[in-house]
Amino acid sequence: MAHPLDLWLAPLFGLTASMPANGAIGTFLLAGIVVLLGELTLRIVARVNRDHLARLEAELKNYQELTREAERRGDAASYKALNRQANSAFGHVFFNKFGLSAAALWPCFFALDWLQARFDPGGVPLPGKPEGVNYVLVFLAAYILARILAGRLRRAAPRRIARRRARDGVAAA
């Protein structure tokens, strides 16, 4: 049965003549696209909600520091009151972060839906395991790898730009 995403995703799994190699490369590329899309939408939500989240985080941090101070001073009544306020502030921060989690993770589920349609129940063929491995496990491993790689690339990018600028004699403005 055809899947609406076949047109875009099937070519990722046909880059070589080997099925296991295609399984590994295709899942990793798919995970890379998912990370990229998630990162883009995460940035949109983080930017739109920046002030709101910063206010909530500051409120939580303030109550937490005050609770510590009350604990240090042995002021039981203030400690209890502050802990309650911190509890309420944490609830707001926690559930507001859900918007960020959702923004980062939504593409994973469309990828899983496509993988399920293509590789379930057989599994994704991989080098050393040509009979196939459960699509959720393979995708999860590829996604974690892609996330770690994206994080390293992001951290390395400003350093590379700075080095290139220094080499080209461009003053860092």
Next chain:
Amino acid sequence: MNRKRFLKQGVAVLMLAAAVFVFGAGELRAQQPAAQGQPAAEAAKPEIKRVGNDLGLPAKLGQEIAKAPEGKGKGQIDPTAPRGVFGVPGAPQVSWILTLLWAVWVGWIFSTVGAFGGIMAGVGHMTVYGLGDWVRTFRETAPGLNKTLTDSIRTSNQFLVGLSAILSVINYFKSRRMSWPLGLALGIGSIVGAYLSASISGGRVSFSQYQGWFGVFVLVVGFVLIYELTPKGQESKKAAKAAAQAFEKTVREKKDIAAAGVTLKSFGLTQSTMTFFGADFTFNPLAAFFGGLVIAAISAFIGVGGGFLYVPYLTSVVGLPMFVVAGTSALAVLLSMITGITTYIKVAGAGMDWTLVGTQLIGIFIGSMIGPRTAKYIPEKWLKLIFIVLALYVGIGYLSKGFFGRAWVPM
């Protein structure tokens, strides 16, 4: 630890354990008459044509579809019908616009009121998308399919609410504010609780039973919200705020940042001491373990995250301050969610509709952007009143429909 706190912990753990026992016992009672009545009923039934194959559906879902009666009527599977939710032929075709709009509402609630968003996510799956009424039709004709689809619904619920913990956990790890000695005790308890709950109840809970217990849970949340609006509830909240402000005034000029990180100073099964950001804290690892176990068991059974239970338990019962508890409770939610979901999928064979979850997440992040911008125009008291009415309505409706077969309110 003083005797009073120990007693408080014991009572809380016992109450939570009793709740889990009641869930289990209720389910066993619900299953016994059906099992006893089965042979006679089956003998009287004419030969029924079964679907006979899994129609390409995965694991347990495919097996139960194969056993379901074939036909176009209620409680039957028509293999030629267009595939709907979970890929099942003839299942409701959930409109993506409806899914998105409902999820925007869920995201709005998460970003303004908090935990109630999880309840509304469950209402979406059971009522708004029409899955509940469809799954209920298999109660007599294909009880196995009814229970497998119920697992799929509660797994979908848990996915949505449990995901809220991922970014919090990453942030707390990065800032070295994860209290690992407490996290270890609570986390192991959560994994055991979620595993036991999902593996014992997976494939055994009918949709009606699940809906009934979900209704009980929503009613409890409703009563907590009502208490918060009573003069007594308001007074205690106001007093806490005033005391916090008074204390803040006296230390405003004296903020100091203690050394970051966590170290375990001494370990005992009932009393451990850790240093967290320069201050010593004593806690009971056994109380954290059993609390984690019971809360994760309830959360996995109902299909919720449980964050709103972990935090009050650790602050009020285990007696730890909020800044120690915050990251740890997020970790416990994440661990119990991962354990619950993988157990439902691997052990109980629940099928997932990934596109449905993905579409809901898009709606949730849109709602989370709208929430902070619009909630300020609605007074907090009004927001609470709206959710009290919703909680009572949904709670009574689900409880009556689930346990008594007929909703006492229109739904």
